Amino acid sequence: MRTATGTCPGSSPSYEAGHEPFVSCLFRAQETSASIGGMDQPAPIRFELRRGAVTAIPLAIAVGLFGVSFGVLSAADGGLGALPAIVMSATTFAGSAQFAAASVVAGGGGAPAAIAAALLLNARYLPIGVSVARSLPGRRLRRFAASQLVVDESWAIASDGEGRFDPHRLVGAGAVLWLAWVAGTIIGVVGGEALGDPAALGLDAAFPALFLALLAPQLGSGRAIAAAVLGAAIALALVPFTPPGVPIIAAAAAALIGLVRR
């Protein structure tokens, strides 16, 4: 960083779309001195971590409030129980699946039904995981850790379009969302019944809006638009006939139009 003034020989101006050439120059210069000092991280990494975290904040508020209602639901009579709810939020970290399992249990359903419902909902992380695989750097353990921070929202925030994802933005957003989810669950378990219904605050409307906002910049090509329209159509057509979760998994099939020759 200290040497990154003036020219930067060998730096590629198109290091990353959206960054000034100067920033990429800074990055290269800093890369060589990354071990000096305490808080040395290449600027784009810190930038993307922060960008992911900041973008995730409004969602983290919504996610946290849903965490509260998950906690309330679980701690109620016949629910999952207080401690299991917190453990589940910290380890499973997938709101819809946890709600599915908790409501099956609360509704008197058995363990196999609860497990099946939750895992079916989470099956969408298979195609989502495949889509980020190429973008996650580092060793196996690091990729494993990053993969656990993948949720719909962090994945969408990290998307750069054309199948590329920024791993640091993913981690920044994922960490903020994870904290909000776990904290919300604890608040709900401890005594959230006094708190209001998230739906009254319009928080459930925040999610489709976010996904649409993140979808819009992806629609650069005719194929992407076709895949989006087809994906939405498949999902909507299946909602009445399949358990929740299946429509989203099935919508992944819309991406198969990528096999058609241009």
Add this chain to the structure above:
Amino acid sequence: MIVLAVALGTIVIKASGPVVLGGRPLPPRVQGVVALLAPALLAALVATTAFGSGQQLVIDARAAGLAVAAVAITLRAPVLLVVVLAAAVAAVIRLVGA
């Protein structure tokens, strides 16, 4: 039991893509499919979170929020504003309707 099974299953599902595939490049045809996974799944998420209610399709305050969000996105509003607007519209509609 449920908690452990769901947690383990989810961890395996989430990790399988990144850990098994890793940084290996995919053949171009597969890449073409993977590139379209994001728009397809995002659109499905938009559709189901806006209109799904259990196994039913409903048009409620969320749809109005989504419409306002769509307008805001066309006007190039920042993501944060889009999300807050949608939630506010849905909240106001519910307040008036209730």
